[in-house]
Amino acid sequence: MTSLDILIAILAIVAGAAVQLAARGRLPRNGIIGIRTASVRRDDSTWVRGHRAAVVPTWVTVFVVVTLAAVSIARDDASSVVLTSVAVAVILAGAFVSSVFAGRAARRPPHR
Template structure:
């Protein structure tokens, strides 16, 4: 078997794997970016804040979605180069793979931070609502208020 036959088989296998990964990341990224990625335990951010509220899930994944799309495009570019790579040209798929990993990690970091901020805002809003409901309401003696208003009217009328 010639080295070129092995190389072309390797090119095809790596190119297909890159393109499959690209398709998965682009599809999931688009779904997440438009807020349509359903809550699940298989795909998505895995931080505790994301699971607390549906709105946290949606907002965090809207942040991370474009990074997943970028990851998919980097993998697609790497796949395109993998089909034609030989010798030093293999550096291009490697660089594309590293770019995809960097985009994935930066997106995960931004998404986790967005989830923490949204969760913090929801908890602050819930705490404010609870405080407002528990605050004692001032008691007003309406009879005393009526008497005082009547006396004030009498004093103005007599003056």
């Protein structure tokens, strides 16, 4: 499962970097990369606000996924399949939580 673990870790890091860049306004609103809920994609302001709210849960997810992948690679035994499966579940749960945080922030009125 080593190749899959490496791929999962890389994808998690790329997703974390994308959320961070969007939160800083360096990744413009687009239809390919970033949190793609309707409320977040509504305009440039909601795009940035939503991604700012998602930064912490996204990086927590990345940390957990990379740790699970590293342990799976180091063990390289029957438990690796379980660890890889848990990493995939964490990615899905983390994406859901990050999207909820982003959506809530995007629906709040901007601070003036």
